[in-house]
Amino acid sequence: MPKETMTPRERWLATLTRKKPDRVPMDFWATSEATKKLMKYLLCNNKREMLEKLHVDFVVEVKPLYLGPHIPKNHDKFQCKYKKVQYGEGVYEECVFHPLAEFTSVEEIERNYTWPNPDWLDYSNIKDQLKGYEMYPIVGGYYEPFLIYKRLRGEEQAYMDMAKNPEIVHYCLDKLFHLGYEDIRRILENIPGKVMLSYVAEDMGAQNDLLYSPAHIQEFLIPRMKQIIELVHQAGVFVFHHNDGSIRRILPDLISAGIDILNPIQWRCKGMDRKELKKKFGDKVIFHGGMDNQETLPFGTVKEVKKEVLDNLRILGEGGGYILAPCHNIQAVSPPENIVAVYETCYRNAWT
Numbered sequence: 001m002p003k004e005t006m007t008p009r010e011r012w013l014a015t016l017t018r019k020k021p022d023r024v025p026m027d028f029w030a031t032s033e034a035t036k037k038l039m040k041y042l043l044c045n046n047k048r049e050m051l052e053k054l055h056v057d058f059v060v061e062v063k064p065l066y067l068g069p070h071i072p073k074n075h076d077k078f079q080c081k082y083k084k085v086q087y088g089e090g091v092y093e094e095c096v097f098h099p100l101a102e103f104t105s106v107e108e109i110e111r112n113y114t115w116p117n118p119d120w121l122d123y124s125n126i127k128d129q130l131k132g133y134e135m136y137p138i139v140g141g142y143y144e145p146f147l148i149y150k151r152l153r154g155e156e157q158a159y160m161d162m163a164k165n166p167e168i169v170h171y172c173l174d175k176l177f178h179l180g181y182e183d184i185r186r187i188l189e190n191i192p193g194k195v196m197l198s199y200v201a202e203d204m205g206a207q208n209d210l211l212y213s214p215a216h217i218q219e220f221l222i223p224r225m226k227q228i229i230e231l232v233h234q235a236g237v238f239v240f241h242h243n244d245g246s247i248r249r250i251l252p253d254l255i256s257a258g259i260d261i262l263n264p265i266q267w268r269c270k271g272m273d274r275k276e277l278k279k280k281f282g283d284k285v286i287f288h289g290g291m292d293n294q295e296t297l298p299f300g301t302v303k304e305v306k307k308e309v310l311d312n313l314r315i316l317g318e319g320g321g322y323i324l325a326p327c328h329n330i331q332a333v334s335p336p337e338n339i340v341a342v343y344e345t346c347y348r349n350a351w352t
Helices: 008-016 032-041 047-053 106-112 145-153 155-164 166-190 214-234 251-257 274-281 302-315 336-349
Strands: 060-062 081-086 091-097 138-143 197-200 238-242 261-263 286-291 322-326
Touching: 008 322, 032 047, 032 336, 106 166, 138 166, 138 214, 145 155, 145 166, 145 214, 155 166, 155 214, 166 197, 166 214, 197 214, 214 238, 214 251, 251 274, 274 286, 274 302, 286 302, 302 322, 302 336, 322 336
Parallel strands: 060 138, 138 197, 197 238, 238 261, 261 286, 286 322
Antiparallel strands: 081 091
16 A cells, blocks of 8 residues: 555645645545444544544534524524434434514514624634644635525525515525625634635535526525635635535536535436536536445445445546545445445545
């Protein structure tokens, strides 16, 4: 086995800048239940020990400390309420109260709702969060406004608003833009030169096509996204863009907006063929993901998992520009031996 000559941070940076890393970087996304099962399987005492054992080039997220008004139990700072829902082997939190659902105008919202304030967050502790993780890539800042909008209005109403209440959508997205912009700006200012990635996301795709029309994406989402991307790029930071599902139709617009990394490459979705994506966009964006957790990881054999790793290295990794990771959070139903097979196979075959 060749000897590693780069730290995880150096390996990510080489990949992002189109230089040659010692090997293809690997990342890890999983639910807490899946992580605990894997830790037990590998006889590890904590998550970091597990990731280092698998040679994962994991990303470390820094966050400000919340110091704002008291938040009631099971709520968030937007006044959305959540309920824990059992799905068999784990738990998800689902939003069950949407604080803006009943309002019919911008004026009603202004009269009856208090938006969070950026000053509710304390950024002075962020530098301390880096201690012990200097050799790993750092992600700071999170922007996914329509996800929050759906929680504020309710998912069905949020989609209807794009056609019936565009003024409410624009008003709320402007508020969420301000919060996201300030959050990223303050993180980058507090630890200059330390952040490698900022998370700029929006789920636009379903299994077979987009969730919204390209026209609505262009009207409501991309213009604000561009301003966030410009802020991130001005600090010399890369934009990590998460976008589930079948997004092929809007991908050229996202690349034009300035995204640097595309996650999660759900290649089983319509239009997301890996070879076509690599041929068309491989010189324009870094691919992150590619390990299918709809079928292969939960239900495939170890042999099938290994084959998919090799396929991803061959297709998405050709000529560089690829970070191997699951297509989304690995679920608890995925056998630990399948997960181990991902990282062991990649580690054996990813040397450049």
